[in-house]
Amino acid sequence: MLKLMKLELKRNNMRVYVVASAVCCILLLGLIYLIASAAQLEDSTASQKEFRNYVNIFRLTGIVSLSIFSAMSAIIYSRLIISEYMGKRAALLFSYPVSRSKILLAKLLLVFIFSSVSMLICTSIPYIIFCITESISPIVIQDVMTMELMIDALRTLSIAVLALGGIGVVSLRLGYIQKSIPTALISAILLSAVYGNAAISANGTWLSLLISGAGLIITVIVMAELTNKVNKMEVE
């Protein structure tokens, strides 16, 4: 499987997604400071004042990060799977003496690992920088940065990564039905807004894990169904 994943990396130019992830990291860093600063303005609205505590700042940043990386994972899934199986490359791919299921699984795993690691790194970096600057010279004067807060932020991030895997695969399947990358992209954004929000914002770790677990089961079912479809595919 590792060999197949390496070959996928060779066949597909992933550099563009690495650059995109770095840009997302910078945007998230800007966003976290923007949220914290906007809430401190004297004429800020009641809803802005909600962000005078770190929990909500991290939560909003996490939701935005999930939306961004869901969209990105949908695009990568579409490029690696929808474009490849729907286009002329399918004939080339199916001419290799390798199980079609294994190739598909290698693609799914590669995108999942890539988007999860990207999200983890590109969200953690803004969090860490923000935590450090807040410890030295805080913008949020109404709250105190504690170790517990940082652990909670990382817990939310882990749940978001789990949700990301499910959102990516389900949006890929929806895009596959229509043979359309925009469909996959829109599905990813909608799913991250609804399902991702529910998973991150659920009160309590167990509820969050339950929502993520349900998502995981749906993901496995979708993957099995997609594998079956690819195995029976014909190249006309």
Added chain:
Amino acid sequence: MKNEPIVVIKNLGKMFDNTFVVKDSNMTVPKGCVYGFLGANGAGKTTIFKMLTGLLSPTSGTVEVMGLDVTKDREKVLRGIGSLIEAPVFYEHLSAAGNLELHLDYMGTKGFGVETALDMVGLNEIGPKPVSKFSLGMRQRLGIARAFIHKPQILILDEPINGLDPMGIRDMRNLFLALIQKHGMTILLSSHILSEIEHTADIVGVIVNGTVMQEVSLSKIKEKADIRLEDYFFNIMSGGNVSC
């Protein structure tokens, strides 16, 4: 063993949208020969090639390659096949060598090796240029190199001379001959150009409206001085049945 059949098709049929595009076709390809598949555009040559390589599943009949059923032993069959079907598709950002290396990795063999294969198709001085900048002829040569680089037993080439200049066509004919004589391959090639088949094939299969009408040894036709090759095939392709 030479003359032992390496490809056997029995009562093969393929239906698309309730219409049979290939029907009741039988075909036998002996080992170590060049089998020329002749037919007009849309006669069903590519569809049969796709069924031979497992890209399409037959609606009826059986396809046996190297004694294996293609639908049941797809991966084993693919290990022994090299193919170029329709316009070759490549990873455009990679060089010719990069594309061939990738192919060998998937095939799990070193085959002829990248440099040798590129040399055999006359692309030895191509360098690291990405395939996206290749001309049609260069792409075709690279497609042929990819088809044989892993040393398959059978080469399936759909219209292999498309986009090649006369020099290129001659080079490829010599290459095919060398692959058979030195490396024991069997070649199935399709064309709608009669002269091409005449120059390369040992056996000719003529397909008309989805059915293989006749399989005949080219040398047998040539032995009969009273038959003009062109007339012979035109007669079959226009619905007549000539025995040889």
